[in-house]
Amino acid sequence: MAAVVDTHAVASGFDAGDAARRRNNVAGAPQPAVVKPVEAEDKTKAKKAPSFLQVLDQWEWLIVPILVTAVSFFTRFYKIGLSPIVTWDEAHFGKFGSHYLKREFYFDVHPPAGKLLVGLSGYLAGYNGSFEFKSGETYPEEINYTFMRQFNAFWGAVCVPMAYWTAKELNLRRPAVWFVTLMVLCENSYTTISRFILLDSMLLFGTVATTLCWAKFHGQRKRAFEPAWFLWLFMTGLSIGFVCSVKLVGLFVTSLVGLYTIEDLWRKFGDTKIPIPELAAHVVTRVIGLIILPILIYMLSFAIHFAVLTNSGPGDAQMSSLFQANLKGTEVGRDSPLEVALGSRVTIKNMGYGGGLLHSHVQTYPEGSGQQQVTCYHHKDANNDWFFYPNRKDTDLDIEAEPRFIGDGQTIRLIHMQTGRNLHSHEISAPVTKADKEVSSYGNLTVGDEKDHWKIEVISDAASRDRTKIRTLTTAFRLRHEVLGCYLRAGNVNLPQWGFKQIEVTCTKDNKPRDQYTHWNIESHVNEKLPPGDPGQYKSPFLNDFIHLNVAMMTSNNALVPDPDKQDDLASQWWQWPLLHVGLRMCSWDDKIVKYFLLGNPLVYWGSTAGLGVFGLLVVWYTLRWQRGFRELSDDDVDRIHYAGIYPVIGWFLHYLPFVVMARVTYVHHYYPALYFAILVLGFLADWFLSPLRKSIQYGAYTVLDVVTIGLYIFFLPICWGMVGPNKDYSYMKWFDNWKMSDA
């Protein structure tokens, strides 16, 4: 919208001259703000007198990172194995790690990289994958869960020095850099979340690393195409690839880098002095570094995922039939006859992402025709079995005769094995998707009409070019209703409770040959007259599996919608997070158990939230002043606001707003990546407002901020390191009723 609006400003011709004035200023009129760097120099000069301090000052770039890293490792690792029970989402991610060790195919909404690393940590710890990771259970002796947790904590601990370097790269002055680092170090929620077998520490690491690489890359902008520039470009791409492969939340920090790149290129495009080839080179390097490289890493994580998981497991049904047939220990495709004939008993799988098996049961539609329901269903049972039958005009099926094979263009009937009814459609709106036609089961072997007739249209066959026969697993076909001309479709729309929330099957009039939800293939096939074959010998291409799995992930992520009637004490809402309105109990609150409570450092949370508001006012103030013709900011100042202020704010919005819009159930830890950007903004504001002040006031203010941060961190540290004993002992931390670290 902004683009449209501002062009009007330009186009209407109301405006003139302002820019000219600004240009002139840019050209180098004396600026009041020039004083600031001088001040900064003063500060360093002042420190020069005693030699020890001078050394410290010189080696600050090394000493401080080492110091904070050490403290960070201490706070993240200390007593990490205290609680021997499966805590919170360890139940999920530990279990997924086990699946890798057992090499059983599973399905989850998150990309595999983080869970692969969890699996790796288990492998390094000598764990064999046999533990169930049931929530609240005690770890058996043979699992070195302490090592697995330490492995995770490592990622969280490394964030602290990276925050230091990022703040430095964004040109914050030294005390502000320390303040930012301290806020990340002394953030209780970061500490707690890093100490368990979860993906969040890796996600946090990825987000922080991407921000750091981006800032470094930005720092090299004047030295384009030099080695350091390339290094940080590719490091940015690398970290984007990593963070997106851990959780899809990584896409938000990716969009931050994307926005920066677009703005950068747009400016270069406007700079008529840059020759076109150089411009093209800029575009190409970024496409390679920031798009192709991350995608390759992302795909690599899936390639490893598929390479490791070679056994059949709980996630099979989400994948295509062909993929399932290639897993060890699967039933799919085993000993099935290759080619399908009339009289064959088959199950028919929808080839759309997350598609199920064509299903019917005795229950009828409560509205519409009132005939028997037809749905799509992932669970395998006898109600998925269908017989291929000749159409009513054709000669009847003769069990004794030679099998007649089915091919492209043939018209057949499908008879539901359990109820003996025909797959049927008619001029009645489908129950949910009203624009489509209803599909039902109707009649029997003799009763019925030509509305039971379906014509087979072969789309493709992975195994052969011969379309005169349909093959188990490999042939993709559509079923066209002969009378209505519509196609059988299962589009991932769930029926209401009367249909057991199974997927609605409809007949759609849109003839879209590429619509995968109208594609079907034979999954299991039984026909005693035909010789058993091995249809599973064809591998499904990696790219197909990759896309299939990704779309299935998106679909089920969106399906994680909370039950509106159920009170969920763990879930929280977006507006609660920046206010630190609630915390989260990570385990049961029994007195005998070591208890962990997810809650942030109040100063960091409230301060950063307030900072966002203050920053907004700051920007509005200077913009309005600028439009009124006041030229009080130097180029440097504008640059600092732009890169150390506005970009982190955008980062915060990108990581926060999606959760506002999202319908799925949300938890406090979804705010953590956004919090990091809010911390950066607070650091910038401290720098902006304090650095023009007198040195003594500056030091005083920073000291207060730092001490309060550390103090609150230590005050709340028991919730991170584990609360031993009755929870009443910890009621001193319960400032509000919603902070439920204690029942008292």
Next chain:
Amino acid sequence: MAKSLAAKAPSQARRASPSPQPAGRIPKPKSKAPKRKDDYTSDGVDDNDVFLLPISDYQVTILVTIVSAIVRLYRIYQPTSVVFDEVHFGGFASKYIKGRFFMDVHPPLAKLMITLFGWIAGFNGDFDFKEIGKDYLEPGVPYVAMRLFPALCGIFLAPTMFLTLKTVGCRTTTAILGAGMIIFENGLLTQARLILLDAPLMIGTAFTALAFNSFTNQHELGPSKAFEPSWWFWLIMSGLGLGITFSIKWVGLFTIAWVGSLTLVQLWVLLGDHKHVSMRLFTKHFLARVFCLIVIPLGFYMAMFGIHFLCLTNPGEGDGFMSSEFQSTLNSKGMQDVAADVLMGSRVSIRHVNTQGGYLHSHPLMYPTGSKQQQITLYPHKDDNNVWLLENQTQPLDIHGNPINGSTAWNNLPEVPYITDGAVLRLYHTPTHRRLHSHDVRPPVTEAEWQNEVSAYGYEGFDGDANDYFRVEIVKKKSKRGVSQERVRTIDTKFRLVHIMTGCVLFSHKVKLPDWASEQQEVTCARGGTLPNSLWYIESNEHDTLGPDAEKVNYANPGFLGKFWELQVVMWKTNAGLVESHAWDSRPEAWPVLRRGINFWGKNHTQIYLIGNPLVWWSASVAVAIYVLFKGLAVLRWQRSCGDYSNTIFKRFDYEIGTSVLGWAFHYFPFYLMQRQLFLHHYFPALYFGIMAFCQVFDFVTARIAVVGLKDHPIINRATATALLALSGVVFYLYSPLAYGNPWTKAECNRVKLFSTWDWDCNNFLDSYDAYSSLPSVAAVPTPEQSQAPVIPQAAVPPPQVPIVNEEPAISGAPPPPGHSIVAREERVEYRDQHGNLLDEEQVKALEGKVEFQTRYETRTRLVDADGNEIPQSVEPEPAVAPPHPDVQGVDSETTKRSLVPDEPIPPPEKSVEGVKEAEEKIAKPASEGNEATKLASEGSEAAKPASEVNEPIKKEEVVA
């Protein structure tokens, strides 16, 4: 936004640099003092005030209006029956006249106007507009007058377009073209001939566009025009227009956004003009806009709701949406003051807080699933079956230590038995002598693990068991401050009822039970249900010891603002809830290409189908596309410092057409974010802006841009305009039978049906026009009375309390008893007097208005054998002992798990389902806006009872045979 504005600065610098303008290319501003560099007056703008047009333009305006009127009013009486959403909007008119409260997702202005037109024409509100195709002539509904209001709006749309185009500086020819395109737009015409809200909405939007464009024109003329009468007039009109549009449909918000964003741009530029505009002057500008564009529309909008509330003073079918406080402001819904203190032994009705499901209710019908005990529901109306006696955990003891029994046991206790927080209660249902009960059985509809069934259990004289105990937990945050937080008081105390044995909490939610409970709302006992759905309060309270002088309470009056705000919230929620897909809905991406229309009405081989004029429609879309391409290119060139913007014509082209395209975008893209069902007619406001953009592009190309070369030949402008006009007229004519509902022939229909997605049915029309004359007169054909279930006379009336025996369970496909099948379900209404004697219709008529009717729902099952003979049914006596108790016998194993019945009898051969059902599918359906209200209506209509000298109530029984 601010940042991107800042980014534009360099180009402004470039433009500002004094470059000699090529002579003769740019028209110089007429008669104006040389403008200073940063004066906000725009280049190349003339004063286009509507009041200063030449006389000839006014004559054209009148001419356009006349043509428009002829085209719109042609056969406006046709069709003579209810079309599409006339079902709703006609219906609302009746309710306004009757003053019965209803709830609709649209604000009231247009509906009030329709009502006004109907009322003036003598409509008394007796017609219910129940279904599409219902005849108007027979009941004498003044529907033509009611249609006249939308028609007038539609007629004035054309001259408004004409004037708007003149305002933005187009030639008269172009403006005529624009007006013509509006006149000959089939879709706009179709909407404007029926009792619908879209024509009023369109004129509101169009008027706002006219006013705001006029204002912009005045504003752009610079400081010399600011705060002049004309400037003020158009600013105020813009505000008024926004108020009108917003009070018709909430789509007006998009218009507000359009005006708002352009106003911000204007203010931004003003702010930058620091040589001419002092801060004081800027504040004046700012406040003028705040007043006219915010205060006026808001005030207008609220005034409309004021009138709305004034008109609707009686209870009606919309009650169910509103809170009890709101309902108590309606006539006859207001409640007598109730005794405040609730005591042990009080007879109370208990109401659910969060939903409008009503009172905790039980009736002598059993659950067909689960425990098969007596049902507990929420019932929205006052009824004896809502009364519960609050009993203590044990009966009180008399002086001898023996328990006092009976419902009056608590009357003479030494101390007043208040019900305090944490008190344990039993709730005794007096009419059926059972107590509120819960146990570990899944509820009938919500089969979640964390929900338990709630039933009524016991018999007269039964002492009850531990599963009858509920603990009262007062929720202090939601209760009125003071005593109400300490002990239970009527209305003021909100509490939870915790089931002692299982720890679950009495709960209800917006889930309807199936037919077997008359679709009343489900009540369950939930572990970990949300707090709002677990809250209850007591509405009526009687106790023998509480005399007339006891302390009383009543609902607090919410006042106008309270009612206004509550209604807004309910409208918003209902609107967002309209997500069910509709047979004729469409998504936004289909609109600009005119992919599909809406079937409005069909009868007697004629049809009304909403489809636009493809020529007009696509022209508008093309104009938008052209501008977007232009803009994309212009931005790229601007960033490369090509200096296009120093050309005044270029700049004006960008700004003027940009304004219209922005209007288009604001009225189009937000629909992508909406999950609710959408229809083609939602695109109309965007289309209006699209047509404007098209005419402006046309005007620029043929008359203003010198480079094109057409500028010097005005004849080309005129000829092209005439040709386009004629062409759209022809296309209009080709599709007009669908708009007017005129006779058509199959051949002609098929000839113009260009795409298969234009899904009107050509086979519906006859082969030739002659064939139509041989049809019986359209008006004379009575509405076919469809699907009226035959009323089977009831011979002997079985005793009232028959449990459902053979009622088919909702899901499990249990076969009916061998040899019998439930043939049909019928509903009939019987009237009985207090002694149970059946009354015939005449007697009922005579009594109507004099006595009160009470409704009772009853279900009976008749068994019919294959020949249709009724099988006498042995009536099962009411079990004298307690019905089977799951807690004792273990959980019923027959919970609704799906069972396979492989050899279920296959229905007798019939010709598929050709016939009734499939025919129904082809019928036009009203959009489901407000459908929910209608659904509740069936339950709510009896609520409007005449206050009368009540004799013994006459029981009205509904029998389901």
